[in-house]
Amino acid sequence: MDRGQTVLVCGDDEQRVAETASGLEAVEHGFDVQAATGETALGSVDDVDCVVSLQFDPPSLVTDLRAERPDLPVIVFAGGGTERVNEALADDTLAYVQPGTETQYVVLAHRIESVAAVDPGTVDGFDRYGEVIGALDDGVYALDDEGQFIFANEALAELTGYSVEELLGEHTIIIKDRETVELAESKLRELLSSSGRDEVGTTFELALRRADGETIACEDHMTVLYGPDGEFRGTAGVIRDISERKRREELLSALQETSRSLMQAPSREDVASIVAGATERVLGLDMAVVRLYDADERVLRPAAVTDAVVDRLGERPVYGLDEGEAGTVFASGETASYSASHELDEGGTTAESGLYVPVGVHGTLSVLSTEPDAFDDIDRQVVALLATNAAAACNRAKREQEVRETRERIATILDRINGLIQNTVEVLVEATTREAVEAGVCAELAATEPYTFAWIGRPAVQGNQLEVREWAGESAVAMDGAAVSVGEDTPGATALADGTTEVFDELGDIDDEWVQRAHEARVASMMAVPLAYTDSTYGVLFVCSDRPDAFDDREQIVLEALGRAVANAINAIESGKILSADKVIELEFTVNDRNLLMSRVSAATGATLASAGTVTQDDGSLRLYLDVEGADSEAVHEELDADSVRSVTQVAEHDGSALFEVTVEDSLLATLVDHGAVPKAVTGENGIARYTIELPYEGDAREVFSLVEDNYDGTDLVGYHEHERPVQTQQEFRASLAERFTDRQETALRTAFLGGFFDWPREVDGDELASAMDISRPTYHQHLRAAQQKVYEELFE
Known part of the structure; x- marks a missing residue:
């Protein structure tokens, strides 16, 4: 190694000069350290690279040193106040180091090296x-x-x-x-x-x-x-x-743009097209194949191929999971990389370089080249990242597509069910005879997919038989004049005896003549629905479909409710209880009184409240179901939890609205019901409660209004109408159903319906609803299932 830097330490204090020289030698920077005191320093500067002066005084020392050697670096290593340091630096001294610290000699050594560097004009x-x-x-x-x-x-x-x-x-x-x-x-x-x-x-x-x-x-x-x-x-x-770093930054930036496009792709096929295009556009790799996995056929199908692949390799084949590099990579989940010539599959097609990357569970991305060693580490990293983003985009696109298909399917089902219910209700309302009811119901069912045939059997006066009264649908299953024996194991026996629905998905195993005839006519599944009203049984409705497993839970609920409606209509006809419509009075009034729950809560929170139903409990208290919109649910919950409220529970919350269950001791609603009123609508907004009620024609509407006006401030009459009441009001229908419910069953069903349990996708699950009722989940579902056998959602609402 060449010589080290020569350093001259000088000052008036001989002992301090020696200490400083020893300290510099101890830091082992290879300095040739010399020492001098007083004026002798001036004669020692010819062959040194740097001078360390241990004092500011005398000022002439620095000046004389600089005069002797103008290019000589000088470092002042002496204590002194700020003014003295500034004075020294202003006097053209090159540098200053503060002594007295634990690392003072290390700092001084580094400063010497920096100011005493060799002339940059030499090497x-x-x-x-x-x-x-x-x-x-x-x-x-x-x-x-x-x-x-x-x-x-x-x-x-x-x-x-x-x-x-x-x-x-x-x-x-x-x-x-x-x-x-x-x-x-x-x-x-x-x-x-x-x-x-x-x-x-x-x-x-x-x-x-x-x-x-x-x-x-x-x-x-x-x-x-x-x-x-x-x-x-x-x-x-x-x-x-930094060309690789710049390239990586540019690629990542371009990849971010691609990721945004991927996350907006509506389908896996669109994802594949974007990935293939990005491989060519972003990476400059013009040979790319994206395959998507077909779960039904268990194969990988080319979904997007760049033009260069077709031009050089031809149309790409479909691979099984054990075929080609793409199949191997997909099955193993591990990326494969080739830098030399290799076969793509057993067909003999080769590529000089290849990257094969799995796209999650959705497929593979193959990037090929006709040049050996065509891919560097950045290419591999970006291709892997592109495949990962593509897998995430496929997951999202698949979920959204499933949601769309489910919504379309549900919309189709609802349209069919709504049409069936509407048409059947018209039949029931217009029919004046039992035969018209039965014939009309069978005709409507047979005309509605997925049903193909329907018939109604009445119990015979004597013997265990069902007499075929009406049928409609597939002529090969004609039931004219037939009578079906009802044995212990025959279809309809349980429905007739216990009033329980029966579903049959394997007709080939049933040893019954008419069932075999239906099976030969391509009937694949069947449901037997009891026609029961209170203690009366009017027969069994048989509904057939050419689809296996056609009667899921939703279908069963609809048909069971339809069976009850048919039985109710038959009962009314046969008992002569179809009544002419009654006149009723509809009264609408508003109340601006903070003593009312609706008025107080809407004024305090800014929420819009609407009654979604009421239940009078055994102890006389009233349970209210309130739909709340336009306010924070926690604030509404806190406002509802007042002295006049016995209990409050938030049942559900979704899409900016919440459902609360509130139990009160006394309320205006209870008072109105006691006076013969039927509540139709109760709302609260901006501190004003609005009530719409119906009263019998004979009732004294003026007396009811005066009762409200005398007890609540700010009561105004805003509507008074007379109109015809339907044969059976919604309130009466609910009352008839309530007679068959236990308290728990009605609470479970109403909570589930209003809380969104029957929506798809579900807004709440059984755990939340069970918790709202303070019961276990199994107990909740037991009550719910029992209630579902007694009513279906459209008629309940």
């Missing part, structure tokens, strides 16, 4: 550390004040495409954008003049022009050096190739 400094510089992967250079190379390491030569010999003596313009360098140097000079330091460094990006004309992105850590007299001496720096 001695680089030669001293040649082994270290030569081992660097980054390019290291030094330029003189004319911008010519005076030093360059092998890494720089490799980076630029020139040899070291070609670089030395050449102007920097041959490898760098000179304007960029000049701007950097100008910036450095400004920093230098404002900082008072001799050496300022900065980092900037530049376009480095190689010997072959190629331009690559680089990062230059450049330092501009000046001599003690302020003269510009040149620049030195480290150049790093």
Whole structure:
């Protein structure tokens, strides 16, 4: 190694000079440390690289040293106040180090190395550390004040495409954008003049022009050096190739744009097209195949192929899970990469390079090339990331597609059910005879998919038989004049005896003549619905379908409710209980009184409240179901939980609305019901409660209104109408159903219906509803199932 830097430590205190010299030698920086006291220091500066002065006084020492050696770096290593330090620095002293710290000699040694650097106009400094510089992967250079190379390491030569010999003596313009360098140097000079330091460094990006004309992105850590007299001496720096980093940044940026497109793709096929296009557009790899997995056939089908693949390899085949590289990768879930020639499948088609990446459980992405070793690490990383994003997009697209299909299916089912109910209700309302009811119901069912045949059997006066009265549908299952024996195991026996619905999905196993005839006529499933009203049984309704498993829970609920409605109509006809419509009075009034629950809560929270139903309990209290919109549910819950309320429970919350169950001791609703009123609608908004009620024609509407007006402030009559009441009001229908419910059953069913349990997708689950009733989930479902046997959702609402 060449000689170390020679350092002269001087001052008036001989002991302190010796301590400082020993301290510098102890830090093992390779200094040749000399010591001098008083005026002898002036005669010792000829062969030193740096002077360390241990005092500010006498001021002439620094001045005399600088006069003797103008380029000699001087470091003041002495205590003193701020004024004295500033005075020394203003006196053209090059540097100052504060003594007295634990690391004072280490700091002093580093400062000596920085101010006593070898003249940048020579290569001695680089030669001293040649082994270290030569081992660097980054390019290291030094330029003189004319911008010519005076030093360059092998890494720089490799980076630029020139040899070291070609670089030395050449102007920097041959490898760098000179304007960029000049701007950097100008910036450095400004920093230098404002900082008072001799050496300022900065980092900037530049376009480095190689010997072959190629331009690559680089990062230059450049330092501009000046001599003690302020003269510009040149620049030195480290150049790093950041082209891969820039490329990675650009690819990731482009990939983000692709990811946004992927997350908006409506289907897996659209995802495949976007991925294939991005592989070509973003990565510049023009041969890509995206295959999607067909779960039904258990194969991988090409869903998107770039033009270059078709041009060079032809149409791509469908692969099984054990075929081709794509099948292997999909089955294993592991990426495969080839840098040399390999076969794509047993068909003999080859590629020189290939990347095969699984796209989750949805398929694979194959990126091919006709060139060997065509993919670098960045290509592999970005392709893997693209496949991961594609898998996430496929998951989202699949879920959304399933939701759309489910909604369409439910909409179709609801349209069919609504049409069936509407048409059947018209039949029941218009029919004046039992035969008309039975014939009309069979005709409506047979005309509605997925039903193909329907018939009604009446129990015979004597014997265990069902007499076929009406039928409609497939003529091959004609039931004219037939009578079906009802044995212990025959269809309809349980429905007739116990009033329980029966569903049959395997007709081939039933040893019954008419069932076998129906089976031969392509009837695949069947349901027997009891026609029962209170204690009376009017027969069994048989509904047939050409689809297996056609009678799911939803179908059963609809048909059971339909059976009860038919039985009710038959009972009314046969008992002569079809009554002419009664006249009723509809009364509508508003109340602005904070003693009313609806008025108080809507005024305090800004919510809109609407009664979704009431239940009078055995102890005389009233349970209200309130739909709330337009306010924070927690605030509404807190406002509802007042002295006049016995209990309040939030049953459900979804889409900006919430359902509450509230139990009150006394209420205006209970008072109205006691006076013969039938509540039709109760709402609260902006502190005003609005009530719409119906009263029998004979009732005294004036008396009821006066009762409200006398007890509540701000009562106004806003509507009074007389109109015809239907044969059976909704309230009466609910009352008839309530007679067959237990308290728990009605609560479970109403909570489920109003809380969104029957919606798809469900808004709540059984745990939440069971918790609202303070019972276990199994107990809740037991009550719910029992209630479902007694009513179906459309008629309940």
